[in-house]
Amino acid sequence: MRKPRIAILGATGVVGREITKITDELGIEFESIKFLSSARSAGSKITFKGKEYTVEEAKPEVFDNVDIVMASAGGSTSKLFAPEIVKRGGLIIDNSSAFRMEKDVPLVIAGVNDEDLRKHKGIIANPNCSTSQLMLVLEPLKKFGIKRLIVSTYQAVSGAGLAAINELRDDTIANLEGKPFENKCFKKPISFNVIPQIDVFCENGYTKEEMKVVNETRKILHLDDTTKISCTAARVPVFNGHSEAVDIEFEKNVTPDEVREILKNAYGVKVIDNPENYEYPTTRDASGVDPVFAGRIRKNLAFDNGISLWCVADNLRIGAALNTVRICKRVIEMGLF
Numbered sequence: 235m236r237k238p239r240i241a242i243l244g245a246t247g248v249v250g251r252e253i254t255k256i257t258d259e260l261g262i263e264f265e266s267i268k269f270l271s272s273a274r275s276a277g278s279k280i281t282f283k284g285k286e287y288t289v290e291e292a293k294p295e296v297f298d299n300v301d302i303v304m305a306s307a308g309g310s311t312s313k314l315f316a317p318e319i320v321k322r323g324g325l326i327i328d329n330s331s332a333f334r335m336e337k338d339v340p341l342v343i344a345g346v347n348d349e350d351l352r353k354h355k356g357i358i359a360n361p362n363c364s365t366s367q368l369m370l371v372l373e374p375l376k377k378f379g380i381k382r383l384i385v386s387t388y389q390a391v392s393g394a395g396l397a398a399i400n401e402l403r404d405d406t407i408a409n410l411e412g413k414p415f416e417n418k419c420f421k422k423p424i425s426f427n428v429i430p431q432i433d434v435f436c437e438n439g440y441t442k443e444e445m446k447v448v449n450e451t452r453k454i455l456h457l458d459d460t461t462k463i464s465c466t467a468a469r470v471p472v473f474n475g476h477s478e479a480v481d482i483e484f485e486k487n488v489t490p491d492e493v494r495e496i497l498k499n500a501y502g503v504k505v506i507d508n509p510e511n512y513e514y515p516t517t518r519d520a521s522g523v524d525p526v527f528a529g530r531i532r533k534n535l536a537f538d539n540g541i542s543l544w545c546v547a548d549n550l551r552i553g554a555a556l557n558t559v560r561i562c563k564r565v566i567e568m569g570l571f
């Protein structure tokens with residue numbers, strides 16, 4: 235197995251830092267590695283596996299002799315550099331939404347639809363964070379036939395980047411001290427608040443974030459239009475870890491016990507479900523670790539053959555960095571670069 239020459243684009247950002255850490259944790263072997271940012275952070279230092287690297291400014295020529303780029307530098311940056319990377323024979327695993335719904339771009343959750351990786355033409359997309367955690371829970375249940383899916387998300391500020399994390403901290407302190415605070419990242423104050431808007435509104439009244447969950451779920455699980463999906467996404471004053479209330483109507487009858495058993499054995503999922511002892515997953519359980527946690531598994535009272543559950547995960551890991559590095563690992567193992 236040939237070792238790839240790797241670049242991490244957006245290495246100085248929230249997701250990029252996690253990608254760097256997880257590249258080490260998953261033991262990705264490489265021939266060379268470089269860390270890239272905008273001009274703003276170029277020249278800063280990153281220590282990786284005990285060695286100090288200087289962050290380089292991303293320009294087309296830095297992608298010469300690079301096999302795999304793990305990118306988390308925003309959609310416009312990915313759009314700018316993806317053609318340059320592909321032109322040079324490289325492969326980009328992209329965290330932005332720039333290419334996710336393009337026909338020739340596999341949208342992959344490692345362990346869910348790895349075979350789709352074989353169809354790549356130089357670009358592989360990483361799903362949106364709220365879609366990602368949901369896929370690991372839904373894939374093993376797909377065999378019961380998903381007829382209808384309703385998802386409500388409670389999303390942490392880390393999903394909006396470093397500036398948003400700082401805004402929650404600074405706004406909270408200002409609020410507690412009775413000082414004025416001007417919110418910049420969010421349309422409303424985020425401290426002590428819940429904001430029912432993530433990303434911009436679409437013509438149909440849903441936000442783009444909500445439509446990402448709808449469209450990406452269909453693409454990853456290969457579901458057609460007969461499966462009805464709806465999502466409401468809210469931003470909550472939590473630093474890290476997205477929570478989701480999930481209601482599923484199945485074609486076939488399935489009991490909560492069966493679902494619990496299936497999810498206990500599912501790849502990447504951990505069940506915490508013992509409400510009598512107040513055991514259910516919360517964002518604090520999920521932050522900093524790999525599994526997607528599922529709990530509160532119960533019969534849904536509104537649907538025939540319905541199940542409701544609560545699903546929590548570290549959005550920076552499974553929702554972005556962990557999945558990116560897992561894809562990188564699969565690409566290497568499958569010889570796809």
Ligand SMILES: NC(=O)c1ccc[n+]([C@@H]2O[C@H](COP(=O)([O-])OP(=O)(O)OC[C@H]3O[C@@H](n4cnc5c(N)ncnc54)[C@H](OP(=O)(O)O)[C@@H]3O)[C@@H](O)[C@H]2O)c1
Binds near residue numbers: 244273276292309
């Ligand atoms: N946060 C999440 O949970 C999450 C989940 C899924 C996907 N994503 C996606 O991942 C991307 C990054 O998110 P983030 O939260 O890590 O943001 P962030 O903390 O703001 O970091 C952005 C990174 O991109 C770099 N960058 C910005 N413009 C660039 C340019 N023109 N050329 C090269 N590098 C550039 C920045 O470099 P400087 O340090 O030089 O500014 C920084 O390293 C976004 O596309 C986001 O939608 C985020």
